[in-house]
Amino acid sequence: MKKRISAALLAVAIAFSMTACGNNERPKEENKTASVTEEMSFETMKEEAKGTTVTFYGWGGDEKLNEWLDNTFAPAMKETYDITMERVPMDIDQVLSQLSGEIQAGEKNGSIDMIWINGENFRSAKENNMLYGPFVDKLPNFQDYVDAKSKDVTLDFAYPIEGFEAPYGKAQIVMIADTAVTPDMPKSAEDFKEFVRKYPGKVTYPALPDFTGSAFVRNIIYEICGYEQFLDMKGDKETVKAAVEPAMAYLRELNPYLWNEGKTFPDSSTTLDNMFSDGEVVLNMTYDAYGTAVKIADGAYTQTTQSFQFEKGTIGNTNFMAIAANSGNKAGAMVAINEMLSPEIQADRYDTLKVIPVLDNSKLSKEQKASFDGVDLGKGTIPQEELLSKRLPEMPAELVPIIEEIWTEEVAGK
Template identity: 60%
Template sequence: MKKLQKLLTLGLAAAGAAVLLTGCGKKALEGPDLEAASWDQITEAARDTTVTFYGWGGDENRNNWLNTTVADHVKENYGITLEVVGMDINDILTKLSGEKQAGSEKGSIDMIWINGENFYSAKDNGLLYGPFTHKLPNMEAYVDLEDPETLNDFCMPIEGYEAPYAKAQMVLYADTAVTPELPENAAEFMEFCKKYPGKVTYPALPDFTGSAFVRCLIYETCGWEQFQDMEADYDTVKTAIEPALSYLRELNPYLWNQGKTFPDSSTTVDAMFADGELVLDMSYGPFSVASGIEEGIYTDTTQTFVFDNGTIGNTNYMGIAFNSPNKAGAMVVINAILSGEIQLTQYAQLKELPVVDQDKLSAEEKAAFDAVELGQGILTQAELLSHRLPEMPASLVPVIEEIWLNEVVGKV
C-alpha cells in the first residue's frame, strides 16, 4: 500500500484515464490488469520505483555498465532506481523455487539474467512471469521478431517469457607470435594439440565455456542438424555423438595433464593462457581479446578465430520473476535496455554483440554502430554472424555433460 499511495501522490489518480482502465494504480498493474494496460500506464506505474536485477556478477565491466550507464538512464528518464544483485543463476532459481513452494506472491527479485537450460528449467517450473515481450515497444522497434533466437532459446520456445539482452558466440584465440598457425577445423585442431603437447586444454564440464566448446567439436565431427530435435535420452545422445567421443578420447593424451583432469573453470584457463602455460584459449565473448589486449593481459599479436564450419552462438536474455513485486518497472527497464541507445553503449563499452536488427536502425544509428572501435585481434560482427551455428536443445546439454564425464575424462 505504501507504493500505491506514493503513486497516487505523484498524480496517477489525477490522470483519470489511467485509473479508469487499471483500477487503482500500481497494484492493479502488477496484477491481472498489467496485460490490459497501455505502455504509458505501465511506464507511469513504474515511475519512481525500485527494480532489482539478479544475475551473474562476475563481470566487473558489465556490473559497472549496469550501475552507471543503464542505472543513470532509467533514473533520468523514469525515476527508476536500479539495484543490481550479483548471484549465481542456480542460487536464483533455488530462491525462486523456494518462494514458489511457500506460495510467496511477492518476492525480492524483479529481473533475471538467464538463458539456455536455466530458462528451460525456470519456464517449465513456472518461475517466470509472462508473456510480456509483446508489451515492449522496443521489441517491435529494434528486434527481428522472426529471428530464430528471438523465438527460441536453446531450441526452447520463448513465447514472450524473456527478452534478448546480448549475443554470445564461441571463439578461439592464440598468440600468433607463438603459434602462427590457427586450426580451421577439428582435424587441424588435433594436429595443433599434437604439435604443442600439454599446452592446450579446455574447462571441465559443466563449465559454460567448456561445455560449449565440446558441443562445437561435436558439431565438427557429427554435424549439427540432427541435434535440433533430438530426444534427451542418454543412450540416444551417446550413440549420436560417438564419433565425437572417440575424437575427444584421442585428443586427451596431447592436452594439459594428458586429459586426466581439466581446469575447473574458464577463468582458470584464461589465467593459464595469459601466463603462457597454454597456447590457446576460448571464450563466449567474441570481442574479449580486444579487451585483454587493451588491458595488457594479452599481447597485441593475439588473434581471434573460429572454425571454417562455424561455432555455436546463442543469445542471453532478461526474464521477470513470477512473483516480482515490480513487474511494470522490470518491463520498463528491459525495454530501455533494448533501445538502440543502450544497445550501442553495450556494444561500445562491453564489446558485446548487440541484439538489435541492423535493418531496423535509422541511418544515424547505423553510423553510430559502425563508428564503434572494438579494438585489436578480433573478427568483425559480419564475420562472426556468417560463422554462427545454432545451439542444441537445452535438455541435451546436461546429458552431454554427463556422457563427457563418463566417457572422456581420464580415458587415455
C-alpha cells in the same frame, strides 16, 4: 549465463528451499506494480514504476559489465524514468533456488524482478511456472527494433520462448591464441588435433559442465558429427550417446597431449583464461566474441593475440532477460527491459562492452545505424560479418546435460 541448474536439481530446490525466502520480502511501499493487467499501456507502466526499485539478478563475475550496469544503465534509468536499479550478483542456481522458495511460500511481493537467464535454466524455470509472461509484446522497443521472427529471438537452445524472455545480448564461441607464439591457428577439428600434438601439455579446455567447456565440446561434436541431426533430437541418452560417439573418441585421442595429459581439466573458463594470460597454455576459448580486444586494451593479453574460429563455424546463442512470476515490480521490470532494447543502450553496450547487438539492423534509422557502424571493435577480433556468417545454432537444451554426462563418463580422465 555462466552456470546452469538442471531440471532435476530445480525440482529439489522447489521441494527444499521454502525456508530460503523468509527475509526477502521487499518494502511494501515498493509493491505498486506487483500485478500488471493485460490492458495496461506502456505509458501507464512508466507512471506506475516511478519511484520504485527494480532488482536485476544475474551472474556477477564480469566486472566490466557490472561497472556498466551500475554506472551507465542505472543512472540512465533513474534520470529517464525515476527507477532505481538494484543489481544483485548471484549464480543462476542460487537465483532459481531463491525464486522457487519464495513462490512455494506464497510470496506475492517477490524480491526478484529481472533475471539474466538462458538455456536449460530458462526451460526449467518456464516449465515450473516460475516466470512471468508472455510480456515482450508489451515492449515498444521490442516491437520497433527486434526481429521477432528470428530464431535467435524465438528459440533459446531450440526451446520455444513464447514471449517469456527478451534478448539481452548475443554470444558466440571463439578460440584465442597469441600469433607470436602459435602462428598456425587451427581451422578445423583435424587441424586442432595436429595443433594439440604440436604443443603437448599446452592446450586444454574447461571441465564440463563449465558453460564454455560444454560449448567447445558441442562445437567438436558439430565438427565431427554434423549439427543438423541434433536440432530436433529428443533427450534420450542412448540415442545421444550413439550420435556423439565419434566425437567422444576424438576427444579421448586428444587427452594424452593435453595439459596434465587430460587427467584433469581446468575447473572453469576463468581458470583457463588465467592460465592463458600467464602463458601456461597457448590456447584459450570464450563465448565473449569481442572480449579479446578488451583484454588487449587492458594489458591482460599481448598485442599479437587473435581470436579465430573453425571454418565450419562456431556455436552462437542469445542470452535473455526474464521476469520472475512473483516479481513485486513487473511494470518496472518491463520498463527496464524495454530500455535495454533501445538503440542507444544497445549501441553503448556494443561500444563499451563489445557485446553483439540484438537489434535488427534493417529496422534502424540512418543515424542509429551510424552509431553501431562507428564502433571500433579493437584489436584481435573477427570482423562481425565474418563471425556471424559462421554462426551455428545451439542444440536443444535437454541434450546439453546429457552430453555433459556422457563426456564425464567417456572422456574425463580417460
